[in-house]
Amino acid sequence: MPGPGLRSVKDAIDDLHRRTLSKLARPLDRLIYLASTRDYNTGIYYHDGLAVIHGQDAACQALAECHRETFRELIGTSLRDLVTQMEDYMASVHLSADKFILAWKKLEPYRVTVPVESDPLATEFLFANFRTALAIVEMRQAHPPPLARGASPAPSPAR
Amino acid sequence: MLQLLFFLAVGALLFVFLLVLARRGKAEGGARALIGARQALYTLRSELLPHDLVARIFAREDLEFVLSLRSQAVQSMFLIQRKRIALLWVERIQAQIRHLRHLHLGSARFYARLEFRTELSLAWNFTILLVSCRTLKAAIILGGPYAAPAMVGTVAEAATRVCEISARSLSFLTGAGLEGLGGSTGSLPPFSA
Numbered sequence: 107m108p109g110p111g112l113r114s115v116k117d118a119i120d121d122l123h124r125r126t127l128s129k130l131a132r133p134l135d136r137l138i139y140l141a142s143t144r145d146y147n148t149g150i151y152y153h154d155g156l157a158v159i160h161g162q163d164a165a166c167q168a169l170a171e172c173h174r175e176t177f178r179e180l181i182g183t184s185l186r187d188l189v190t191q192m193e194d195y196m197a198s199v200h201l202s203a204d205k206f207i208l209a210w211k212k213l214e215p216y217r218v219t220v221p222v223e224s225d226p227l228a229t230e231f232l233f234a235n236f237r238t239a240l241a242i243v244e245m246r247q248a249h250p251p252p253l254a255r256g257a258s259p260a261p262s263p264a265r
Numbered sequence: 266m267l268q269l270l271f272f273l274a275v276g277a278l279l280f281v282f283l284l285v286l287a288r289r290g291k292a293e294g295g296a297r298a299l300i301g302a303r304q305a306l307y308t309l310r311s312e313l314l315p316h317d318l319v320a321r322i323f324a325r326e327d328l329e330f331v332l333s334l335r336s337q338a339v340q341s342m343f344l345i346q347r348k349r350i351a352l353l354w355v356e357r358i359q360a361q362i363r364h365l366r367h368l369h370l371g372s373a374r375f376y377a378r379l380e381f382r383t384e385l386s387l388a389w390n391f392t393i394l395l396v397s398c399r400t401l402k403a404a405i406i407l408g409g410p411y412a413a414p415a416m417v418g419t420v421a422e423a424a425t426r427v428c429e430i431s432a433r434s435l436s437f438l439t440g441a442g443l444e445g446l447g448g449s450t451g452s453l454p455p456f457s458a
Contacts, residue, residue: 182317185327185343225312227353231322234346238331238339245336 110164118160118168122153127172133179134191135198140173141219149222173221181228188239196243203247210240298368302435305364309428313358314421322350323410323417344409351410352402358424359398365431366391387430394423 130136144151151169152162160168183191196206209215216236220229312318331343369387397420404413 182321184321184324184330186330225308227312227350227357228318230353231318231350234350238343238346241339241342242331242334242336245334245339 110161110167114160114164115167115171118156118164119171121159122156122168122172125155132191132194133176133183134188134195136176137173137180137219138195140169140176143169144173146218170221174224177221177224177228177232181232183235185235185238185242188235189242192236192239192243193246203243207240207244207247210236211244299435301364302368302431305361306428306432306435309358309361309424313354313361314425314428316421319354319417319421322347322354323414325411325414328411347410348405351405355398355402355405355420358420359395359402362391362394362398362424362427365427366395369431369434383430383434387427387434390423390427390430394420394427397423 126139127136130139140151143153151166151173153165153169156165156168180188196203199206214233214236216233220232327343327347331340334340369384369391397416401413401416401420404416
């Protein structure tokens with residue numbers, strides 16, 4: 107069976123950017139979102155809305171391409187930026203910082219967020235950066251910097 | 266006399282048969298080396314030498330950020346992680362360069378018409394590169410990932426040069442010819458380092 111045409115994959119990528127990815131400003135959020143559309147057993151990406159318009163194959167290829175693109179974007183991100191993204195992501199999931207940090211340290215969920223065919227060095231580099239960023243986020247939670255301490259809201263009851 | 270001629274003819278036939286077998290073995294080994302070389306070139310160009318990745322791994326900006334946090338634990342963790350990645354980078358470059366050198370020392374001249382000057386230039390660059398890799402590795406082990414930034418540039422540039430010369434001399438590897446040998450289907454990306 108012939109695969110989807112280049113045109114339909116490109117249309118699906120544009121559609122995905124316009125309707126979904128443009129609403130996720132942080133590359134980290136995009137990486138997590140795109141990885142979540144992938145079946146863990148088969149590695150095939152699913153998106154019902156995209157598949158209805160562009161066909162399953164084109165939708166799958168578009169999601170895979172956007173996933174690779176986001177991965178490359180995160181590889182090029184500085185550590186400072188990654189820490190900010192992680193803190194913002196943590197705030198957006200409405201979970202206490204303690205629970206978030208514990209889960210990320212124990213389960214290392216970022217391990218399942220990389221594209222299948224990403225090269226080992228880049229993948230290891232990103233994981234190393236995630237570990238360091240997590241340590242920085244944890245340190246900042248325990249010892250907020252003086253400026254942030256004055257401006258931060260009262261600690262949540264969970265802490 | 267007739268018996269002697271008969272045995273000589275049998276001996277000659279056996280010799281030709283062995284010669285054919287030996288040449289076939291060399292050709293198959295050569296084909297494997299060619300596929301390995303193509304994969305080494307692909308890995309070097311697409312995974313190890315892209316400028317953005319190399320710059321990111323050895324970015325001082327990250328070190329300065331970590332130092333500004335004034336946390337010994339974070340600092341030590343960051344340096345351990347970065348050192349591991351930097352060593353992984355050097356070791357993978359060394360491994361891929363050894364693949365290429367193996368091909369050029371062994372079977373490349375059976376397939377590619379290499380000029381003496383090209384061979385000499387390749388040999389020189391291979392030597393420079395492998396020595397630089399060893400020196401850089403030692404520097405990273407002893408002084409950490411930021412110990413020899415100039416050496417990182419030297420290794421990346423030398424590896425790019427070796428890739429260019431090697432790719433030119435093995436340009437016949439592109440296209441349908443190699444697919445027939447069972448090589449990887451990805452096309453070689455352009456140099457970016």
